[in-house]
Amino acid sequence: MTEVTDALAQQVWDFVYAHDAAYDRAAQTAGLSAAQACLLEHLAGDGRAMGDLAEELLCDASNVTQLVSRLEARGLVARVPDPTDRRIKRVSITTAGRRVRRTVRQAFEFPSERLGLLTEQEQRQLSELLAKVLAPDRPLG
Amino acid sequence: MTEVTDALAQQVWDFVYAHDAAYDRAAQTAGLSAAQACLLEHLAGDGRAMGDLAEELLCDASNVTQLVSRLEARGLVARVPDPTDRRIKRVSITTAGRRVRRTVRQAFEFPSERLGLLTEQEQRQLSELLAKVLAPDRPLG
DNA sequence: CCCTTTGGTTGAGTGACTAAAGTTTCGCGC
């Protein structure tokens, strides 16, 4: 572990801020909050159980309840009961939801506009550096 | 502008997420929210005007009013009237505030624990890449 | 001196989030 200059830490901060702000803006163009867009992004094909979503999003189940309720109210998502376990409600994305999700993805220009400033080789370099930084990241889940 | 792989975008996402989460945790160890810690970090020596803070933090003035009120209630910050312009209130950090700020800084282990995983040369590399990515970033302020 | 602008606060409203207390359903042990 080497010394880390404040300058680098500051650059990282700015980078993170820019990324966050860009995603916020992208979600907003579709009339969503970042959290809502993020949830939409986590919906696989057949519909995920609320509990699974809470686990993936690292937040409370009741939070997911509310997020889903808001999205459902806009018709972007539907709660479908699981046929084999009536406790479970699976969240599935609607056609409108898929459309909105596409809008958000296209509006999120950070990867193309920012990361795209790097050459292919630089992107590989960045990828390697990030991999190293995030190295032992998931021995906790 | 080259193609950007989803894999790199995902790595960046994870990196940003880890950074955000780390700062949240650091603030929480001092009983603060990230926004409160962030405000504390923006307090220069002699005290900054509310409006300047709002501009720096890129948020509404009334938001700053509330953040400062909460921090003031905890004695971490004080509103001092400007002697030359009675409209202006300058926010200055108290001794307790400085202590809490130090706590947050020390608890924010992301730079040392994560960026510190890189060698000095790799850090320079990362710095250059970030500089390129953030290149034309402030022609809008 | 009005009159406008500037600096800050208040109030109303939304959304994200958490913690605690429900409700319904499942499934196990007996």
Add this chain to the structure above:
DNA sequence: GCGCGAAACTTTAGTCACTCAACCAAAGGG
């Protein structure tokens, strides 16, 4: 097959961050 604890989700209550619109007070220029 019944009772009971656990699982899955919801409800309620509360906090915080944030925005917008309306507001008050001081400054400053005609």
